[in-house]
Structures are given as C-alpha cells and as structure tokens.
Amino acid sequence: MTERPSDHLRLRTQPSFLEPLVANKRVVVCCGAGGVGKTTTSAALGLAGALAGRRVLVLTIDPARRLAEAMGIPETSRAPARIDPERLARAGADGAGELHAWMLNPAVVFEGMVRRLTTDEARVQQILDNRLYKHISGMVAGMQEYTAAEALYTLYESGAYDLIVLDTPPSRNALEFLEAPRKLSAFLDERIINVFLPKKGGILKAASGLIENVFTRIFGPGFYGELQGFLDAFSGMFGSMRAHSEAVRTLLTSEEATFVLVTSPEPSALVEANFFQAKIEALGVPFAGYVLNRSWAYTRGYASPELIEMGDAPSPELASGMAKLRQLAVEERRRADRDRKLLTGLKSRTASGHALATPHLGGAIEDLAGLVDLARNLVQTEELPPSSRPPPSVR
Amino acid sequence: MTTVLSTLGNLRAVLVTGKGGVGKTTVTASIARMLAASGRRVLCGETAVDDQTTSPLGAALGVEGKVGEDPTPAGPNLDVVILQATRGHRAFLRDALKVNLLADAALRSAAIRRFLMAAPSFPEMGMLYRVLELVRLRLSDGSPRYHTVVLDLPATGHALALAQIPSSLLRILPGGPIVEAVKEGLGLIMDPAQTGSVVVTLPETLPVSEALELADGIRKHQLPLAAVVANRVPYDPFSAAEKASVLGHVKSAGPTLGVRSLERIERSRAALARLAEARGDVPMFVVHDSWAEGAALPAELAVSLAGGVP
Ligand SMILES: Nc1ncnc2c1ncn2[C@@H]1O[C@H](COP(=O)(O)OP(=O)(O)OP(=O)(O)O)[C@@H](O)[C@H]1O
Ligand SMILES: Nc1ncnc2c1ncn2[C@@H]1O[C@H](COP(=O)(O)OP(=O)(O)OP(=O)(O)O)[C@@H](O)[C@H]1O
Numbered sequence: 085m086t087e088r089p090s091d092h093l094r095l096r097t098q099p100s101f102l103e104p105l106v107a108n109k110r111v112v113v114c115c116g117a118g119g120v121g122k123t124t125t126s127a128a129l130g131l132a133g134a135l136a137g138r139r140v141l142v143l144t145i146d147p148a149r150r151l152a153e154a155m156g157i158p159e160t161s162r163a164p165a166r167i168d169p170e171r172l173a174r175a176g177a178d179g180a181g182e183l184h185a186w187m188l189n190p191a192v193v194f195e196g197m198v199r200r201l202t203t204d205e206a207r208v209q210q211i212l213d214n215r216l217y218k219h220i221s222g223m224v225a226g227m228q229e230y231t232a233a234e235a236l237y238t239l240y241e242s243g244a245y246d247l248i249v250l251d252t253p254p255s256r257n258a259l260e261f262l263e264a265p266r267k268l269s270a271f272l273d274e275r276i277i278n279v280f281l282p283k284k285g286g287i288l289k290a291a292s293g294l295i296e297n298v299f300t301r302i303f304g305p306g307f308y309g310e311l312q313g314f315l316d317a318f319s320g321m322f323g324s325m326r327a328h329s330e331a332v333r334t335l336l337t338s339e340e341a342t343f344v345l346v347t348s349p350e351p352s353a354l355v356e357a358n359f360f361q362a363k364i365e366a367l368g369v370p371f372a373g374y375v376l377n378r379s380w381a382y383t384r385g386y387a388s389p390e391l392i393e394m395g396d397a398p399s400p401e402l403a404s405g406m407a408k409l410r411q412l413a414v415e416e417r418r419r420a421d422r423d424r425k426l427l428t429g430l431k432s433r434t435a436s437g438h439a440l441a442t443p444h445l446g447g448a449i450e451d452l453a454g455l456v457d458l459a460r461n462l463v464q465t466e467e468l469p470p471s472s473r474p475p476p477s478v479r
Numbered sequence: 480m481t482t483v484l485s486t487l488g489n490l491r492a493v494l495v496t497g498k499g500g501v502g503k504t505t506v507t508a509s510i511a512r513m514l515a516a517s518g519r520r521v522l523c524g525e526t527a528v529d530d531q532t533t534s535p536l537g538a539a540l541g542v543e544g545k546v547g548e549d550p551t552p553a554g555p556n557l558d559v560v561i562l563q564a565t566r567g568h569r570a571f572l573r574d575a576l577k578v579n580l581l582a583d584a585a586l587r588s589a590a591i592r593r594f595l596m597a598a599p600s601f602p603e604m605g606m607l608y609r610v611l612e613l614v615r616l617r618l619s620d621g622s623p624r625y626h627t628v629v630l631d632l633p634a635t636g637h638a639l640a641l642a643q644i645p646s647s648l649l650r651i652l653p654g655g656p657i658v659e660a661v662k663e664g665l666g667l668i669m670d671p672a673q674t675g676s677v678v679v680t681l682p683e684t685l686p687v688s689e690a691l692e693l694a695d696g697i698r699k700h701q702l703p704l705a706a707v708v709a710n711r712v713p714y715d716p717f718s719a720a721e722k723a724s725v726l727g728h729v730k731s732a733g734p735t736l737g738v739r740s741l742e743r744i745e746r747s748r749a750a751l752a753r754l755a756e757a758r759g760d761v762p763m764f765v766v767h768d769s770w771a772e773g774a775a776l777p778a779e780l781a782v783s784l785a786g787g788v789p
C-alpha cells in the first residue's frame with residue numbers, strides 16, 4: 085500500500101506546456117463547461133504571466149464575488165484596474181510584472197463600440213437615447229460573446245498589455261463570436277433586420293405586413309414603430325461589426341493566440357470538454373491543451389498514514405482516528421488513480437499530447453496566496469511542496 | 480419530520496437551480512425518481528441549449544432512446560422532456576392571436592421566430608408558457624397528467640431569469656395580450672402552494688456564499704424557495720476527539736495522505752453550518768458524495784432522499 089514514487093514521477097517531470105504560453109502569447113482564452121474553474125484558472129494564468137514579468141490583463145466574466153474580492157477587482161468599473169503590487173507581494177508574488185483585471189461590463193463596451201462605429205454624433209445620441217438600447221446587450225443573442233470579443237480586440241490593439249487572458253461564460257455559445265460572421269448573432273443578420281425596416285417592396289413588404297400585424301396584436305400598438313426606429317438607427321453599425329468580428333477571428337486564429345480547455349474530473353464535465361474540443365478544432369483556432377482542474381492526481385510528497393509511527397501506547401482516539409485516516413488515504417489513492425487515468429486519456433485526445441492536472445486546493449483557493457500557488461502549479465515543472473502552505477488545522 | 484416528499488410532493492412545479500456543476504441535473508433526476516417511486520406522476524424537464532444533441536437529464540435517468548420536445552417515458556410514473564421555448568411561443572401566439580393560421584404563419588417567419596428568441600425575457604417567457612401547458616395537461620378522468628413537473632434550470636438562465644420576466648418585459652412592452660400571458664405564468668411560479676425553487680450547492684465555502692446570494696435573489700423576486708440541497712457532502716466517520724488527535728499527530732509528519740479529505744470534511748461541516756444558519760425556516764437536505772456514476776447515481780440518491788431530516 086505504500087506510495088511508489090515512480091507512479092507520479094511521470095506527472096510533472098515534463099515541463100508545463102503552459103509556461104511558454106504565458107511567457108510568449110498575446111492572448112490566452114480559457115473555455116470549458118460551467119463551474120469547472122475557468123475563472124479561477126484564468127486568474128491563475130494571469131498571475132503566472134505576471135510572475136514571468138509581463139504586463140497582463142485578465143478579462144473575466146461574472147466572477148464569483150469572493151474571487152473578485154481576493155484579487156481586489158472592483159465589481160463595477162468602466163475600465164481595467166491594476167492589482168495593487170503590495171497586495172501581490174503580500175501573497176507571495178513579488179518581483180512580478182503587472183497584473184490588471186477587468187470584470188467585463190457589456191454595457192460600457194457596447195457604448196464604446198457605438199461611439200466608435202457611428203461618426204455622426206446625432207445618430208449616436210439617437211441610439212443611446214432609445215428605450216430599447218438599454219436592453220440591447222440582453223436583446224441581441226450572442227451579444228455578450230460579441231462584447232467580450234470586442235473588448236478583447238480593443239484592449240489588444242491598445243498595446244497596453246503583453247498578454248490578455250480571456251475568461252469565457254459558462255455557455256456552449258461561448259465560442260460563438262468565432263463562428264462565421266453571418267452566424268455572429270441572429271440579429272446581425274441583415275436579411276432579418278431588413279424585414280423590420282420601413283420602405284421595402286415585394287416579398288419583404290408582405291413579410292413586414294405580417295410582422296407588423298402580429299407585433300401590434302401581441303405587444304400592443306406603438307411597439308413595432310419603436311423597434312423599427314431603433315433597428316434603423318442601429319443598422320448602419322452592422323457592417324462594421326461584422327468587419328470587426330473578422331479581425332477578432334484573424335487574431336484568435338493567429339500564432340499570437342491560444343485556447344486552453346479547462347475541465348474537472350467529473351464525468352459530465354468531461355463530456356462537455358469533448359464538445360468544446362470538437363468545436364475548437366472545427367473553428368480552426370490554436371488549441372494548446374487541457375487543464376484538469378480540481379484534481380487529486382498528485383500524491384507526490386505525501387506520506388502514507390500507514391508509515392506514521394503512533395508510539396508505544398497511543399491513546400484510543402489516536403488509534404481509532406488513524407485507522408479512519410488510513411481509510412481516507414485509500415480513497416485518496418483511488419481518486420488519484422482515477423485522475424491520472426483521466427489525464428492520460430486527455431493527453432491522448434489532443435494532437436499535442438498536452439494536458440496537465442492542477443490540484444484541488446480546498447479552502448486555500450479562497451485568497452490571493454492560494455491563487456499564486458495555483459499559478460505556480462500551472463507553470464512549474466515540479467509541484468509546489470505542500471509544506472510551503474501553512475499546516476492544516478481544524479477550524 | 481420534514482421529508483423531501485412532504486416538502487415537494489404536493490407542488491405542481493419544482494425549479495431546481497444553482498451554479499454550474501453543483502449537481503442540478505443529478506438532484507433533479509433524484510428528486511423526480513423519488514417522487515415517482517412514491518406514486519406521484521412526475522415529469523422531469525430540462526431546458527434546451529442551442530445545438531443540443533444529447534440530453535444530460537435523459538442520461539441521468541437512464542433513458543436509452545432520444546429525449547425530445549414531447550414527453551418520453553423514463554420509468555414507472557416518470558416521463559422526461561426537453562422544454563423548447565418555441566413550443567411555448569406557438570401556444571402563446573395561438574392563444575393571443577386567436578387565429579391559428581395567423582399564429583402558424585407568424586412562426587414560419589424567421590424574423591418573428593428570431594425576435595422571440597433574441598429579445599430579453601422572451602425565451603424564458605416561452606419556456607414558462609410551455610411549462611404552463613404541460614402542468615395543465617389532464618387525463619380523461621380530469622386528473623392532472625402530471626402531479627409534479629421537476630425542472631432542471633440552466634446555470635446561466637437560472638430561476639432569477641424567470642422571476643425577472645415581468646420587470647424586464649414590461650419595461651420594453653407597453654401592453655397587449657403578452658402582459659396577460661406573463662401574469663398567468665407568474666401566477667403559477669410565484670404561488671408557494673404550487674411552485675417551489677430548490678437551490679443546490681456544494682458544501683464548500685465559496686459555493687455556499689454563491690448559493691446564499693442566489694437564495695436571497697429568489698426571495699427578493701418573490702419566488703417561493705422550497706428547500707436548499709447540500710450535494711456531495713462527504714461522510715464524516717470521526718469523532719471530534721479523534722480529529723483533534725489525528726491532526727495533532729500527523730502535523731510533524733508533514734503532508735499526509737488522507738488529511739486533505741479530512742480537511743474537506745471539516746470545510747463541509749463549516750459550510751453546512753453556515754447554510755443551516757442562513758436558510759431560516761427553509762428545509763435543508765443533505766445528499767452524500769457517492770462513487771456511483773451515470774444513471775446509477777440518481778437511483779442511489781433517490782433512495783436516500785426518501786428518508787427525512789428531523
Ligand atoms: N483548483 C481548485 N481547487 C479548489 N477549488 C477550486 C479550484 N478551482 C476552482 N475552484 C472552486 O470551484 C468553484 C468554481 O470555480 P470557477 O468560478 O472558477 O468556475 P467557472 O468555470 O468560472 O464557473 P462558471 O462556469 O460558473 O463561470 C469556485 O467555488 C472555485 O473557488
Ligand atoms: N452526490 C453526488 N455524488 C457523486 N457525484 C455527483 C453527485 N452529484 C453530482 N455528481 C457528479 O458531478 C457532476 C456534475 O453534476 P451535474 O451534471 O448533476 O451538475 P449540474 O449542476 O447539472 O451541472 P451543469 O451546470 O453543467 O448542468 C456529474 O458528473 C455528476 O455525476
């Protein structure tokens with residue numbers, strides 16, 4: 085039952101595939117199923133980039149409030165904010181480059197885009213003042229994905245950052261912005277928009293008539309006209325938005341970008357990971373490999389409770405407690421075996437053979453120091469000696 | 480004694496919600512199995528995702544055939560269905576326009592279909608209308624086709640999106656029959672005698688914080704909160720004295736196998752205590768972590784849900 089070191093030596097003697105990525109790429113996109121740890125991994129990769137001396141921006145979407153707190157990201161902010169270097173130093177990430185973070189605010193990004201793409205100030209006001217505009221980011225399917233891409237591209241072009249790590253929302257549509265611009269969103273489709281616009285003849289006119297009839301009967305009088313006015317004002321932007329989404333696509337399919345797929349060891353997350361890998365490959369974007377997050381794969385450096393001396397006359401609690409601990413150790417080994425097998429499976433699924441496991445950090449993940457640990461785990465060859473963390477204690 | 484059956488068994492609709500990956504699908508399937516085993520006629524539903532080819536809920540229930548937008552059998556007293564917003568839109572258009580031909584023509588129009596799918600709250604509204612339609616189904620003897628509909632809500636558009644329908648819709652729409660339809664649907668989901676939300680969480684610090692935020696949001700929107708479920712709770716075989724002496728003893732040995740699991744047990748206890756304190760008088764059910772996978776998992780959990788909490 086004792087640990088054979090060779091079991092896990094294989095795991096981390098190879099350099100991490102993520103290390104060159106955070107050191108050299110301009111854009112790293114983290115995607116994966118809901119709740120697997122995309123946001124946490126994005127933050128840790130950003131930290132790893134900063135530890136490598138780069139100016140990094142982590143663009144996150146809807147982070148758990150505590151993570152935002154741990155990193156010191158303001159919850160509503162109109163622009164990226166730098167994480168206080170003091171705070172980083174206290175968390176053990178001193179001598180780092182710069183770490184910036186922004187909780188993406190679709191409304192702000194969208195307004196910026198309206199201003200950039202619409203030269204006529206009167207028209208800008210017409211759009212921004214429209215009652216429907218206030219709902220536009222919810223109104224246009226795929227708009228959240230589009231604003232993420234828009235923000236990414238604008239911030240990339242600004243040249244203010246060496247590396248941008250993009251977190252994605254927990255949606256199968258998260259990669260939608262990469263699909264053919266025609267599919268960018270249902271609403272950007274001019275053939276659809278045109279039906280709503282006034283001054284059309286022929287088939288379109290018949291369709292418009294039907295729509296007007298139906299809309300008026302369902303939504304009451306007035307709404308149809310309001311919608312028309314809005315789409316009319318807005319439609320001039322669609323061409324530019326499509327062109328822009330082409331540019332984003334070019335960036336994300338280039339050598340400068342790479343995609344990391346995050347998964348957890350749960351069967352359902354692995355099924356979703358399959359779906360995402362197929363999608364990434366179909367989109368032709370560079371796929372770096374897998375992160376198997378929250379895994380128990382590493383047991384290196386852990387002592388077996390069997391080998392711990394209990395002395396000559398252990399107290400009854402210690403004797404029975406240690407017996408129970410040995411039982412937990414058996415389960416941990418079982419989990420470790422399962423996760424190592426999963427890791428091997430993930431490696432064989434990718435052309436590059438790249439997959440690595442990050443440990444389940446338990447409660448340690450809740451502060452910045454825990455994230456720094458995770459960052460080191462992502463890029464270092466050797467697993468961090470667990471002894472560098474404070475000793476376990478019962479709360 | 481409060482049981483899952485006494486808490487949820489008399490409801491017409493149970494909305495299962497929570498963050499991604501916490502076990503919503505598993506818990507939905509387990510509750511549905513348990514209610515069905517107790518003799519209720521149950522429909523288990525999940526909301527459709529774009530380009531969905533598989534049904535996680537169907538898989539959790541061990542359904543081998545395809546699960547579609549019409550109910551399919553998943554066992555004694557139990558059917559499963561994928562809820563399509565467009566089905567609800569059609570039912571709604573037919574009711575609102577009162578002319579089936581016009582409703583069908585409207586739905587053949589790509590522009591209208593897309594508008595209904597893209598505009599805020601409309602997909603949820605379609606879903607709600609579809610649920611209403613399924614809840615209202617009757618057998619020839621007049622009794623409900625399904626006593627209870629158990630819904631697995633997506634992590635992103637969780638229960639709050641349903642609750643936000645009135646405010647976001649009414650901000651955009653001046654009036655018309657749609658307002659009436661929405662009110663009717665809300666009459667169902669806001670009535671604690673008919674509907675209850677179940678918030679699922681993992682017994683860890685951050686997930687519990689998120690679950691409590693979600694529960695607050697649900698209460699704020701006046702959706703009835705029926706229960707919280709702590710899922711994947713590890714068994715705790717230790718006495719307090721055993722724990723203290725083990726942790727004291729292994730400290731000098733450095734990192735030790737088993738200790739991380741012991742710490743997880745401790746975090747879980749602390750998380751459950753926080754949950755228990757914050758839930759008020761909403762019942763809390765504990766579901767244990769299991770090694771079972773696939774359809775065997777909800778089958779196993781359904782048996783443990785049949786028990787109760789004091
Ligand atoms: N390595 C880890 N060890 C322990 N806990 C972790 C780890 N990674 C993530 N977690 C925890 O798992 C939960 C989900 O993580 P996170 O929010 O990063 O996932 P996500 O994929 O971004 O979720 P969503 O899909 O909801 O956006 C959080 O409570 C987080 O603290
Ligand atoms: N009590 C449990 N014991 C063991 N494994 C569990 C338990 N509950 C859930 N799981 C596992 O955890 C994973 C996630 O569960 P599930 O798919 O039910 O979550 P979900 O909340 O529906 O996820 P998503 O947000 O992706 O829809 C699954 O692989 C499931 O088998």
Ligand SMILES: [Mg+2]
Binds near residue numbers: 124145146147
């Ligand atoms: Mg996230």
Ligand SMILES: [Mg+2]
Binds near residue numbers: 631
């Ligand atoms: Mg699910």
